[in-house]
Amino acid sequence: MAAPGLHIHEKLIDECRRGSRKAQFRLYELYSKAMFNTAYRIMGNREEAEDMLQEAFTDCFRKIGSYRTDSTFGAWLKTIVINRCISKLRKREAEMIYIDDYSRYELPPDEPSEMQWPDPKAIARAVERLPEGYRVVFSLYLLEGYDHTEISQILGISESTSKTQYARAKEKLKRILSEMHRDG
Template identity: 30%
Template sequence: MSTNKEEQLQLLVASCREGDRKAQETIFSLFSRKMFAVCLRYCRDHDEAEDVMIMGFTKVFTRIDAYKGEGSFEGWIRRIMVNSALTEYRKNAKRMYTVDIDAVQPDTEAVAYQDDTTEMKYLLSLIQGLPGHLRIAFNMFVIEGYSHKEIGEILGITEDLSKIHVFRARKQLQQKIRNAEPVFCA
């Protein structure tokens, strides 16, 4: 980020600390798309991801004083979004049921690989289709870059169980991709 943009961002953060609604709206506009994508990777669907993102931004603005200007502001927001998604997952985990992956019928709908965006949407839908505990560990390790030790500490599981979750998630994703019937568009 250029120095001018960094200065503008710091001014926005300072205004948010004073409760300036316009500054909050601007920060929301600047980061909402990226943060929605982060939330979507952890959530089951768009509605849940939107709810998590809104809860996350509420935390951002109520806890803005906790941001000390050290490190990336975007990274600080991202961490809040991931933590909000994990909180929502834990809250919903009590109401979730599990389904044996072998009992699930494969989706017979063809997948179109028209461009990178379509392929990314398809991959995201596959990740969202993973059981919650596998999806969370996979996202944290592969996408967010947490170590297995950190994942274990955050989720309250062993480091080895984190490795098993990521391994199983990868295997399930590979199987889903192998079973897909891509349609190539000219």
């Protein structure tokens, strides 16, 4: 049995299962901003993120009968959004870096940088400039809170590939931020 308060929108979800457009619109209003942010961080492009958001909500309402209360509705919807984005990236045949032997690569430690961090908008612009594979792993790990095991399952890559791409994304992000700071 789910914890009290875990499914605060249960009535809306039930109405959506019965085909209520009003309930669908209300759920869209409640979740669209957060889901757009998730899609945008993965896609790195506003128009594509909007497309993925619309497709994800279409999938959500079509599949709402399969929603089970063992997770929150928001978590279930976020999974649909992420899967939709990943499918789109795969269709574009995004080039992700695959390396067979990771043992020879040492990952840099997660130590604070001496660099003065710029404002969040500058960081967001820098993340957008990351290569797609780096940006996806970076976004899923740091911004969405997935661990490398989960990322490897979502993207169909090895856990070590996820760790390597994350480490390289951080290094590339530092270089981009340094360039942005230097160029003013």
